[in-house]
Amino acid sequence: MRISTSYQFDSVSKRIQEAQQRYLDAQQRVMTGKRVVTVSDDPFGSSVILNARRMQSQVEQFGTNLRSAKDYLGTSEQAFEQINTLTQRAYELTVSAANSTTSPDARANMAREISSIQERLIQLGNSQGIAQQYVFAGQSSTTPPFTLSGTTLNFQGDANDVRVEVGPSELMKVNSTVGSMITTLYQRLQETKVRMESGDLSSLSNISLQDLKNSQDALRLERGQTGIQLQRIQALEAHHARQKEDLTKRISDVEDVDMGEAIMQLKLNETVYQAALQVGAMNDRLSLLDYIRG
Amino acid sequence: MPGSFHGIDLASRALRSFQRAIDVSGQNVANVNTRGYSRQAVDFAATDPVSFFSTNRQFLGTGVGITSVNRIRDMLLQGRQHQVTASLHQFLTSSGSLREVESVYNEPGPEGISNALDQFFNSWSGLASAPTDPAARMQVRTKAQTLIDRMKTAYRSLQDLKTQSQTEVQSTIGRINELATQVGELNSAIRAAKVQGASPNDLMDRRDAAISELSSLIQVNTAENSDGTMSVFASQFTLVDSFGAKSYPTSVNPATMEATDGTNTFSIRGGKLAGLLTGIVQSDQSMAQLDDMANQIRAQVNSLHRTGTNTPGTPPVAANLNFFAQNDPPALPMTGVMTLNLSNEVLSSPANIMTSVTGLAGDGGLALSISGLKNATMMGGKTLSNYHKENMAALGQQITYHQGARDTQTAIATQIENQQQAISGVSLDDEMANMLRFQRSYQAAARMLSIFDQVTEDLIGMVR
Numbered sequence: 001m002r003i004s005t006s007y008q009f010d011s012v013s014k015r016i017q018e019a020q021q022r023y024l025d026a027q028q029r030v031m032t033g034k035r036v037v038t039v040s041d042d043p044f045g046s047s048v049i050l051n052a053r054r055m056q057s058q059v060e061q062f063g064t065n066l067r068s069a070k071d072y073l074g075t076s077e078q079a080f081e082q083i084n085t086l087t088q089r090a091y092e093l094t095v096s097a098a099n100s101t102t103s104p105d106a107r108a109n110m111a112r113e114i115s116s117i118q119e120r121l122i123q124l125g126n127s128q129g130i131a132q133q134y135v136f137a138g139q140s141s142t143t144p145p146f147t148l149s150g151t152t153l154n155f156q157g158d159a160n161d162v163r164v165e166v167g168p169s170e171l172m173k174v175n176s177t178v179g180s181m182i183t184t185l186y187q188r189l190q191e192t193k194v195r196m197e198s199g200d201l202s203s204l205s206n207i208s209l210q211d212l213k214n215s216q217d218a219l220r221l222e223r224g225q226t227g228i229q230l231q232r233i234q235a236l237e238a239h240h241a242r243q244k245e246d247l248t249k250r251i252s253d254v255e256d257v258d259m260g261e262a263i264m265q266l267k268l269n270e271t272v273y274q275a276a277l278q279v280g281a282m283n284d285r286l287s288l289l290d291y292i293r294g
Numbered sequence: 295m296p297g298s299f300h301g302i303d304l305a306s307r308a309l310r311s312f313q314r315a316i317d318v319s320g321q322n323v324a325n326v327n328t329r330g331y332s333r334q335a336v337d338f339a340a341t342d343p344v345s346f347f348s349t350n351r352q353f354l355g356t357g358v359g360i361t362s363v364n365r366i367r368d369m370l371l372q373g374r375q376h377q378v379t380a381s382l383h384q385f386l387t388s389s390g391s392l393r394e395v396e397s398v399y400n401e402p403g404p405e406g407i408s409n410a411l412d413q414f415f416n417s418w419s420g421l422a423s424a425p426t427d428p429a430a431r432m433q434v435r436t437k438a439q440t441l442i443d444r445m446k447t448a449y450r451s452l453q454d455l456k457t458q459s460q461t462e463v464q465s466t467i468g469r470i471n472e473l474a475t476q477v478g479e480l481n482s483a484i485r486a487a488k489v490q491g492a493s494p495n496d497l498m499d500r501r502d503a504a505i506s507e508l509s510s511l512i513q514v515n516t517a518e519n520s521d522g523t524m525s526v527f528a529s530q531f532t533l534v535d536s537f538g539a540k541s542y543p544t545s546v547n548p549a550t551m552e553a554t555d556g557t558n559t560f561s562i563r564g565g566k567l568a569g570l571l572t573g574i575v576q577s578d579q580s581m582a583q584l585d586d587m588a589n590q591i592r593a594q595v596n597s598l599h600r601t602g603t604n605t606p607g608t609p610p611v612a613a614n615l616n617f618f619a620q621n622d623p624p625a626l627p628m629t630g631v632m633t634l635n636l637s638n639e640v641l642s643s644p645a646n647i648m649t650s651v652t653g654l655a656g657d658g659g660l661a662l663s664i665s666g667l668k669n670a671t672m673m674g675g676k677t678l679s680n681y682h683k684e685n686m687a688a689l690g691q692q693i694t695y696h697q698g699a700r701d702t703q704t705a706i707a708t709q710i711e712n713q714q715q716a717i718s719g720v721s722l723d724d725e726m727a728n729m730l731r732f733q734r735s736y737q738a739a740a741r742m743l744s745i746f747d748q749v750t751e752d753l754i755g756m757v758r
Contacts, residue, residue: 004719005326039401043690049402050683054412061416065423131427141656162656164423288723
């Protein structure tokens with residue numbers, strides 16, 4: 001082929017430019033660490049990234065939701081634990097009150113302690129979580145569920161479930177429906193107190209002890225439920241953490257540059273660029289003009 | 295019958311011819327860097343012989359003359375070059391425009407609409423899990439605002455791109471007309487020169503350059519007429535004929551890729567013009583897709599949100615509050631991205647975000663249903679995020695195709711340009727060699743002249 005002078009120079013400058021472009025591209029890949037910046041860099045890969053990112057943000061949301069589930073269940077658990085201790089104490093008091101050797105003064109003191117246990121029970125029944133919600137109020141969680149009128153404790157909450165989305169279309173019930181349990185317990189404490197004050201020993205040992213035991217059993221059941229839910233949350237959290245890690249890796253696999261390879265490419269392109277420059281410089285030196293005597 | 299000075303005449307003709315040949319080489323060297331210049335070459339031919347009589351009739355050569363100064367150019371290759379230039383510039387422009395459309399979306403990064411959409415629906419799940427938490431309520435409002443902002447920003451950028459492309463279409467047509475006028479004027483000059491029997495090489499080069507630029511704007515076909523003029527056609531539209539140039543119609547329909555002058559329509563193929571139209575069509579399509587998404591989001595979220603209530607009762611009474619601003623029937627419904635806004639109620643207080651079906655404060659049932667919209671197939675059998683994702687993938691594929699085509703056309707164009715250069719390009723080495731040859735020939739002719747001069751001198755001296 002006949003080589004024209006402008007072709008000679010044009011092709012050299014074009015090759016240098018191409019080599020430079022490739023060098024810069026490689027440099028950019030190493031510097032940003034990203035292989036896919038726009039959809040057209042890899043349409044299929046982008047689709048994978050978008051899916052993974054979608055799942056990731058969902059998993060993150062479930063993680064946040066778990067926090068409010070933990071808030072509910074943790075607050076309930078703590079309340080149950082304290083109610084259990086209180087009930088245990090009431091039971092012990094009743095045992096000693098039912099003893100005929102106990103003096104009436106001591107019984108009156110015990111009745112007073114039962115009173116303070118009752119007050120504490122109301123407080124615990126109206127336990128609030130971090131978001132200021134009353135955890136035992138069902139869905140009516142903005143108003144205190146337990147109010148005292150006279151000597152009767154009334155439950156003003158509802159029996160509806162509070163549910164939290166903890167996985168794709170997976171709902172977890174996080175509240176305990178303990179309205180009647182607590183009002184019953186209060187009622188039983190009230191009766192026990194009256195019996196202590198009146199010195200009705202046979203009722204104390206025959207009825208009150210059994211009543212308090214029944215309340216304790218009912219409480220244990222609810223507490224067990226709550227414990228199971230809290231364990232499930234722990235398992236879910238571990239699962240979410242794994243899933244998040246997996247998704248992050250999956251995004252990175254598609255989106256990020258393999259550094260080793262990218263640096264190799266950069267080196268290679270640098271060499272090519274240098275070679276192109278060198279050849280270009282040599283090209284200048286060859287011309288018939290140099291061989292003609294002037 | 296050759297005369298006594300026949301030799302001197304012959305030598306001087308040779309001197310003159312070589313002188314011209316050196317001039318032509320000089321012209322080639324001078325234009326070594328001129329774009330579109332075709333190297334010129336001198337056609338030598340022996341001049342008509344004279345006859346004389348010896349024992350029989352004989353012919354004696356009279357030397358050399360220049361029959362023409364030709365421009366060396368492959369016209370077939372040139373036609374091919376015009377077609378390739380048109381395709382190359384079409385794909386250069388279209389891939390550029392499509393990439394601009396793509397950059398509007400910020401996908402697949404975390405700054406994209408896709409992510410905003412996911413987070414918006416997820417925030418409803420968060421609110422469902424903590425309906426009494428004011429922070430969760432604020433979160434829903436913030437995420438909704440982010441989604442609206444991202445969609446609107448994308449939409450506005452698309453509008454800008456479209457306007458910009460439309461302006462560019464008009465200026466491209468303006469340039470097409472300028473070039474057509476130029477070709478028309480060069481046609482007249484060339485015809486005038488041809489009538490006098492000359493070969494106006496440089497004018498023809500300039501005309502070729504103009505047509506070459508023309509084909510980077512729109513695909514053209516050319517036909518050379520017998521009078522030396524060149525007719526130029528853009529599909530069915532006659533841009534230039536031997537009578538002059540005609541203005542290309544400025545009314546263009548991107549969707550059909552047609553231009554119309556009111557009575558006839560002409561399809562637009564190739565060149566920057568076609569590339570720009572591809573960009574406009576894509577902008578339109580992308581805007582329509584965003585509009586569809588906005589309409590569905592508004593309609594679906596609102597229709598659930600309106601059933602929500604915050605006052606307990608049996609049966610619960612819906613508050614009929616919109617989440618996104620919407621004209622109540624029977625007024626015309628709002629459409630499109632640009633009217634997607636939070637409703638005044640939600641703007642004035644996050645407490646107006648409904649979470650509840652029963653009206654009880656701790657009920658997140660409605661929020662959960664709204665969050666569930668992320669999995670609802672509302673875009674013709676697709677979920678919102680799948681619809682968006684598929685649109686993005688389609689756009690990405692299209693860009694890949696246009697970039698691939700661009701690269702192919704670049705390679706072909708380079709190859710053809712190289713072939714044309716191999717034929718038409720000036721090589722300094724070549725020209726130097728030619729100049730040496732003509733210089734030597736000139737020297738020889740000069741020596742010839744002095745020999746003839748001596749012979750003549752001897753002849754004159756003989757009779758003294």
